[in-house]
Amino acid sequence: MENIGQELQQRQQELLLLQRQQQELEQRKRQLEELNTRRNELIHGQREVRDRFLRAIVILERAEAQSRKEVEQMHETRQTFSEQLAEINAIEPSEWSPASIEEELSRALAKVDQAQAVYTQSRAKLDALRGRDLEPAEGGEESAGSGSATSGNDSFMDNFLRGLAFNLPIIIAVLLGLVFFQFLR
Known part of the structure; x- marks a missing residue:
């Protein structure tokens, strides 16, 4: 019987050891x-x-x-504007001789028309590139939340019609100038 008691006690200790090991394994898990x-x-x-x-x-x-492209376009446009301004400033009607006044006047008008065309074209390029207008809206009002006359979501046709509307007066002026120039010849 003593053997059985010792064996039972030994088995209980083994069981406790196994339970501790199981708890440690569960904790580790x-x-x-x-x-x-x-x-x-x-x-x-x-x-x-x-x-x-x-x-x-x-x-x-x-x-x-895109920013680099904008800066490059602005730089080129500024140079073009400076060149056109120099051309316009170089027109001196007081220096024209009376004999060549018609020819000089025609050349000067052509330069002014060309400068206007360059300005409008360059401005339209910058507006399209940046998605806004260089000049404030007429009346000094700008739409709330947007300094833009055009939206970045406009369709190609909308932009085409705007471009045509911007350039139509210049196209007409150039055509009339050509007709007038041909008529004077």
Whole structure:
């Protein structure tokens, strides 16, 4: 009987040891599951942040390229405007000889018409590039929330008609000038 008591006591100690080991294993399992969950959160968060940064970099690169294009266009337009201004300032009717006044007047009018055409064309390019008008709306009012006479969502046809409307007076003036010039010959 003593043997049975000792064996029972030994088995109980083994059972307690196994229960402790089971608790330790369950605790270790919970720790590993928590680590796995955190690792998955890290991978998901890392992927999400990486995708956001990649999209943002692409957007910024496009915006940077567009800004460079705008600056380049503005620089070219400023140079063109300066050249046209110099041409207009160089017109001095007081220096024309009476014998060539008609010819000089025709040349001067052609320069003015050309300068107006260049201004309108360049302005339309800048407006289209930047999506806004260089000059404030008539009456000094600008629409709320937008300094733009055109919207970035306008269709090609809308922009084409605006361009035609901007350039129609110049086209007519040039055609009339050509007819008048041919008539004087």
